[in-house]
Amino acid sequence: MKSPLDKSESVFTKAWWLEILTAAPHCIYYFGPFESEGEAARARAGYRVDLEQEGAVVRQTSVMWRTTPAQLTVEYPINATYGLM
Secondary structure (H helix, E strand, O other), rough: OOOHHHHHHHHOOOOOOOOEEEEOOEEEEEEEEOOOOOHHHHHHHHHHHHHHHOEEEEEEEEEEEEEEOOEEEEOOOOOOOOOOO
């Protein structure tokens, strides 16, 4: 059983994550955590293909060192640009 301290540590612990932004649906997807940047980069194509096979239009993929996202799938408004337009 995890203590409250264990849970709070996971919020501040960083790891490698794959971030994929899609135009349809308008979402940001996070996949991970990965143990290394290389592992995340190698997984990128597979996650992209999976999303595209589900009908998503992938706009951007990024490998990043970050804390655990609060949500693994984030929908954003159609009028938000996030540097995609």
